Amino acid sequence: xxxxxxxxxxxxxxxxxxxxxxxxxxxxxxxxxxxxxxxxxxxxxxxxxxxxxxxxxxxxxxxxxxxxxxxxxxxxxxxxxxxxxxxxxxxxxxxxxxxxxxxxxxxxxxxxxxxxxxxxxxxxxxxxxxxxxxxxxxxxxxxxxxxxxxxxxxxxxxxxxxxxxxxxxxxxxxxxxxxxxxxxxxxxxxxxxxxxxxxxxxxxxxxxxxxxxxxxxxxxxxxxxxxxxxxxxxxxxxxxxxxxxxxxxxxxxxxxxxxxxxxxxxxxxxxxxxxxxxxxxxxxxxxxxxxxxxxxxxxxxxxxxxxxxxxxxxxxxxxxxxxxxxxxxxxxxxxxxxxxxxxxxxxxxxxxxxxxxxxxxxxxxxxxxxxxxxxxxxxxxxxxxxxxxxxxxxxxxxxxxxxxxxxxxxxxxxxxxxxx
Amino acid sequence: xxxxxxxxxxxxxxxxxxxxxxxxxxxxxxxxxxxxxxxxxxxxxxxxxxxxxxxxxxxxxxxxxxxxxxxxxxxxxxxxxxxxxxxxxxxxxxxxxxxxxxxxxxxxxxxxxxxxxxxxxxxxxxxxxxxxxxxxxxxxxxxxxxxxxxxxxxxxxxxxxxxxxxxxxxxxxxxxxxxxxxxxxxxxxxxxxxxxxxxxxxxxxxxxxxxxxxxxxxxxxxxxxxxxxxxxxxxxxxxxxxxxxxxxxxxxxxxx
Numbered sequence: 132x133x134x135x136x137x138x139x140x141x142x143x144x145x146x147x148x149x150x151x152x153x154x155x156x157x158x159x160x161x162x163x164x165x166x167x168x169x170x171x172x173x174x175x176x177x178x179x180x181x182x183x184x185x186x187x188x189x190x191x192x193x194x195x196x197x198x199x200x201x202x203x204x205x206x207x208x209x210x211x212x213x214x215x216x217x218x219x220x221x222x223x224x225x226x227x228x229x230x231x232x233x234x235x236x237x238x239x240x241x242x243x244x245x246x247x248x249x250x251x252x253x254x255x256x257x258x259x260x261x262x263x264x265x266x267x268x269x270x271x272x273x274x275x276x277x278x279x280x281x282x283x284x285x286x287x288x289x290x291x292x293x294x295x296x297x298x299x300x301x302x303x304x305x306x307x308x309x310x311x312x313x314x315x316x317x318x319x320x321x322x323x324x325x326x327x328x329x330x331x332x333x334x335x336x337x338x339x340x341x342x343x344x345x346x347x348x349x350x351x352x353x354x355x356x357x358x359x360x361x362x363x364x365x366x367x368x369x370x371x372x373x374x375x376x377x378x379x380x381x382x383x384x385x386x387x388x389x390x391x392x393x394x395x396x397x398x399x400x401x402x403x404x405x406x407x408x409x410x411x412x413x414x415x416x417x418x419x420x421x422x423x424x425x426x427x428x429x430x431x432x433x434x435x436x437x438x439x440x441x442x443x444x445x446x447x448x449x450x451x452x453x454x455x456x457x458x459x460x461x462x463x464x465x466x467x468x469x470x471x472x473x474x475x476x477x478x479x480x481x482x483x484x485x486x487x488x489x490x491x492x493x494x495x496x497x498x499x500x501x502x503x504x505x506x507x508x509x510x511x512x513x514x515x516x517x518x519x520x521x522x523x524x525x526x527x528x529x530x531x532x533x534x535x536x537x538x539x540x541x542x543x544x545x546x547x548x549x550x551x
Numbered sequence: 552x553x554x555x556x557x558x559x560x561x562x563x564x565x566x567x568x569x570x571x572x573x574x575x576x577x578x579x580x581x582x583x584x585x586x587x588x589x590x591x592x593x594x595x596x597x598x599x600x601x602x603x604x605x606x607x608x609x610x611x612x613x614x615x616x617x618x619x620x621x622x623x624x625x626x627x628x629x630x631x632x633x634x635x636x637x638x639x640x641x642x643x644x645x646x647x648x649x650x651x652x653x654x655x656x657x658x659x660x661x662x663x664x665x666x667x668x669x670x671x672x673x674x675x676x677x678x679x680x681x682x683x684x685x686x687x688x689x690x691x692x693x694x695x696x697x698x699x700x701x702x703x704x705x706x707x708x709x710x711x712x713x714x715x716x717x718x719x720x721x722x723x724x725x726x727x728x729x730x731x732x733x734x735x736x737x738x739x740x741x742x743x744x745x746x747x748x749x750x751x752x753x754x755x756x757x758x759x760x761x762x763x764x765x766x767x768x769x770x771x772x773x774x775x776x777x778x779x780x781x782x783x784x785x786x787x788x789x790x791x792x793x794x795x796x797x798x799x800x801x802x803x804x805x806x807x
Contacts, residue, residue: 488640491632491638511648
């Protein structure tokens with residue numbers, strides 16, 4: 132990541148810059164399938180939100196960090212930083228990429244204009260770093276409970292070379308209605324390190340969420356992200372994977388559910404800048420009702436990225452009544468001959484043969500559907516975790532999957548009941 | 552052996568994709584009896600099993616079918632299963648991401664609940680499932696794998712047998728259970744079927760494999776031809792079919 136003075140621009144400067152550039156236009160390539168709310172929503176200037184961005188009372192800004200054990204605790208440096216303080220702001224955003232003028236970066240500018248606090252985690256830092264390569268993974272659980280109606284939290288995670296890290300990140304809306312949350316996460320995975328980033332983002336129906344994750348993976352490093360998410364009034368999940376060193380790898384797997392009139396816009400972008408880099412990005416989106424979803428997966432391979440490989444797989448499945456609209460968009464820009472690229476975008480239905488099979492064994496249609504849907508989502512995530520279903524159970528993801536599926540299918544049932 | 556019919560099929564006609572596949576089939580299977588259904592490819596054997604099980608693409612256009620006096624055709628597939636009907640699939644489908652043990656235990660507890668029995672906890676279920684898997688030659692690891700995902704043909708069939716052994720239905724329709732199985736697998740089939748039959752379970756076995764049919768000691772053999780029961784008999788009928796095939800010569804006509 133390039134450090135620039137602009138990364139830590141003061142609040143007013145960011146606001147002015149955004150005003151000059153303007154917000155995301157309606158026909159934006161990335162955003163037109165699920166257009167985001169206007170800039171004033173994210174800046175706390177929308178009607179009724181004038182005092183929404185009041186300073187958070189809790190210096191920890193709604194984050195709750197749990198470190199699994201003493202051994203892990205000794206290997207994590209934690210900094211809670213106040214972005215209103217110029218020195219701390221500079222520390223918070225040091226080494227992060229300065230936003231440009233792309234449409235997706237408008238969210239970064241809006242974030243800079245509102246951000247008040249941030250959390251920096253240095254994993255595998257200090258004197259223990261040398262022994263990290265052979266040590267057990269550092270296990271962290273990070274939960275965010277929204278504090279203000281409009282907020283722009285920041286999370287920075289540095290994983291030291293050779294370190295293994297498992298970060299479980301979950302969210303809730305707290306007691307906030309109609310939340311507008313613009314979260315920016317920056318992850319750096321050091322040489323030979325591996326980070327497993329497990330994310331559960333299941334906002335309330337009236338929430339407006341924009342989460343952008345900027346990931347840099349160093350040589351021989353690996354970043355895995357799995358995401359369980361559902362739709363809301365507006366929900367954007369964007370991940371940028373920068374693979375600028377040889378043998379860097381990144382895997383993402385998303386299990387997403389949209390129902391009712393909710394939306395979900397997932398964007399994943401892999402930037403290959405070195406030899407033998409690998410990106411594997413897979414998404415399964417289930418839809419019902421009049422929900423709208425978009426999955427944009429983009430790979431850019433620059434010159435000289437010999438033997439790089441990319442895989443893009445996206446599936447959309449309607450699971451019940453209604454006419455959900457799910458747009459699947461693979462993009463590839465390849466500027467080198469000796470690379471492998473694979474992509475698929477399919478729109479299908481639940482497997483009828485499996486559904487009948489389960490019912491023939493005595494399961495009700497509702498139970499059979501839930502089991503099969505949950506299985507599909509689990510399989511999607513297991514792929515990222517090297518098909519290790521035990522790890523999914525170990526990390527407690529089962530309950531999140533169960534809840535996500537139950538909520539999704541209940542929304543269908545309610546809708547069907549209302550229609551009847 | 553109790554001779555009261557458990558399964559009663561009367562004049563059953565079934566249409567699939569606009570084609571009449573079964574034409575007025577009648578078949579009774581008393582409790583504890585084992586019947587064999589034979590027939591050339593496309594004669595409607597699998598259709599009978601799937602129609603009785605309630606597959607949504609198999610439409611009954613006439614006739615009736617009862618199991619233990621209960622009208623099967625009025626029930627959704629799961630209620631037919633809970634009433635005691637089990638169908639082993641010729642090509643059991645995969646269910647990605649669903650552990651085999653979880654699937655079978657969920658099914659077993661759904662059936663137990665319908666019977667008014669208490670659900671089996673995970674520990675008791677695993678103990679029972681592991682024991683039964685060993686009997687059937689199914690590696691224990693298959694319980695932790697997703698249902699049929701990456702299973703060989705033989706493993707899929709053994710997995711069907713595992714479910715049969717645990718679910719203990721009243722009537723099992725085994726559709727070409729021997730296909731894909733090795734010699735040990737076929738031996739496991741005959742042993743399991745004999746054991747369950749001795750407990751009063753009834754069977755309709757769809758097979759072309761005489762050696763297995765002989766080992767099963769059927770009470771009756773039916774030959775299906777173009778959607779109709781063309782012949783009925785005992786083991787001798789199966790032996791004759793094995794020797795001469797399904798093609799039957801047209802009756803000789805008297806020449807003037």
